[in-house]
Amino acid sequence: MVVGEITEDKDIVVIGGGPGGYHAAIRAASLGRQVTLIEREDVGGTCLNKGCIPSKVFTHFAQEFKKTKHLKEMGMEFGEVVANLSSLQNYKNKKITQLRAGVESLCKASKVEIVKGSASFLSESRIGVENGHEFSLFNFKQAIVATGGELQYPDGIEFDSDRVLKEKEIFQLEEIPEELIIYGNDYISLEVATIFSILGSRVTLILNGEFPFDSAISKELFRQLKKQKVNVIKNSTLQAASQAEAKVTVSMDKGNGEIVSIEGSYFVASGKVKPNLSDIGLDRLRVELTEEDYIRTDGEGRTSIPNIWAIGDVTEGPSLAVKAIKQGKVAAEAMAGLQVEVDLQFVPTVVQMSPPIACAGLTEEEARRAGYSVTVSENPVRGNGYAQLTDEKDGFVKVVSDSETDLILGIHMMGMGAAELITSGVLGLEMAARDEDFRFPLYPHPSMNESLLEAVEGLKGDAVHMPPRKEELAR
Structure with a gap:
């Protein structure tokens, strides 16, 4: 340090302005703390600027594009419908700018100071921030690490071209690929596959593992992909x-030493998220890490250093904004002395493909392995009147319960509205609801909500719109 450098005193510093970071900053400010939010790029982080929001613009566009056939059938008259990705990019960029400005406005209204630059710990109470030729020093009372994750990809992929893309780059295209090859088995791979198959691409999805869903969801997912003419290649490892x-050439190992090559006009790979900790100076501190190099935290988000906290992708658990947001709020509240904690048992998983998937709680397989006496019920969406009139008949709701206690263990959905409806499932799971707790309330009619009700009623064979169960043969 140069003699005479000025060091500013700060109360709370939050490193990273993504969903977790800015939620933590605003919540801490609302509790009377003075907060400095440090972000080296754009407020909103990867989620708002490159990931969640851009991808959901595309999924929404594809879902609306798919509806045009049904709308014409109903009598809505319009000319030829064309997917113009150049216009879609303008719309996407406009929405990102608006949302980012909204977050910045909220920070300003909450008197959260935003500092541009890259932060690095110098000690357990001091941090340096570099922004170009400028360097600032801050002493802090408490800090929150919210630097997110970085994506790692398989070896052999040459990303130095305009047709071999990382998952976030696919949402920058201004043309619809004639032939799109996708490598991955996560939610973003599925969203990309259904988006571009709806928009007219010939899509090949190379799976690098099993789908992370209940077996019934996975089975229906394969059926839906086949229906949408997505070519699925299983049990393959990418070579190059x-x-x-x-043209893009993709080589893969089929698992028996057989190397197969396919060609397409574009290729996109989905990476695995690793904590972004390489350049924030943690090696200067006594922060305890897990075996996977995540920052170890307690239920409040506190690290092994009492005045330093960590949230989001730098901690263990699913790489989801919903996790980071909850952790950010809890960390801010814990700093204020409130009795709070994070419980990731019922984190909802959502895939905004067509049709959408949403799940929470145990799968049937997990419940059986855990020793429960498992009963399941599946209610097909096609039996729902509202699904019929909106022509959204694909999918089902599956409920997993313990037959000895009637405790609901898991809820798994595929179908239009699943992302919204899963909130009812999460609330029930958090409250340790039994089937009677789901059956007792009145559900709006007609609505997709009734599929959840009938799935629960089906646990006891009481669902009206499901055929009676076949009696098991006596043994």
Whole structure:
């Protein structure tokens, strides 16, 4: 440090302005703390600027594009419908700008100071922030690490071309790929596959593992992908992906030593998230890490250093904004002395594909392994009157319960409205609801909500719109 450098005193510093970071900053400010939010790029982080919001613009566009056939059938008259990705990019960028400005406005209204630059710990109470040729020093009372994750990809992929893409880059395209090859088995791979199959691409999805869903969801998912003419290649390991002129060649190992190559016009790979901790100076501190190099935290988000907290992708658990947001609020409240904690048992998993998937709680397989006496019920969406009139008949609701106690253990959905309806499932799971707790309330009619009700009623064979169960043969 140069003699004479000025060090500013801060109360709380939050490193990273993504969903977790800015929620933590605003909540802490609302509790009377003075907060400095440090972000090296744009407030909103990867989620708002490159990930969640851009991808959901595309999923929404594809879902609306898919509806045009049904709307014409109903009598809505319009000319030829064309998917113009150039216009879609303008819309996407406009919405990102608006949302980012909204977050910045909220920070300003809450008197959260936003500092631009890259932060690095110098000690357990001091941090340096570099922004170009400028360097600032802050002494802090408490700090929250919310630097997010960085994506790692398989070896052999040549990303130095305009047709071999990382998952976030696919949402920058201004043309619809004629042939799109996707590598991955996570939610973003599924969303990309259904988006571009709806928009007219010939899509090949190379799975690098099993789908992370209940077996019934996975089975229906394969059926839906086949229905949408997505070519699925299972049990394959990527060897190489490279571009030559206007074609991409992808080589993969089928598992028996057989190397197979396919060609397409574009290739996109989904990476695995690893904590972004490489350049924030943690090696200077006594912060305890897990075996997977995540920051170890307690239920409040506190690290092994009492005045330093960590949230989001730098901690263990699913790499989801919903986790980071909850952790951010809890950390801010814990700093204020409130009795709070984070419980990730019922984190909802949502895939905004067509049709959407939403799940919470135990799968049937997990429940059986845990030793429960498992009863399941599946209610097909096609039996729902509202699904019929909106022509959203694909999917089902599956409920997993313990037959000895009637405790609901898991809820798994595929179908339009699943992302919204899963909130009822999460609330029930958190309250340790039994089937009677789901059956007792009145559900709006007609609505997709009734599919959840009938799935629960089906646990006892009482659902009206489901055929009676076949009696098991006596043994």
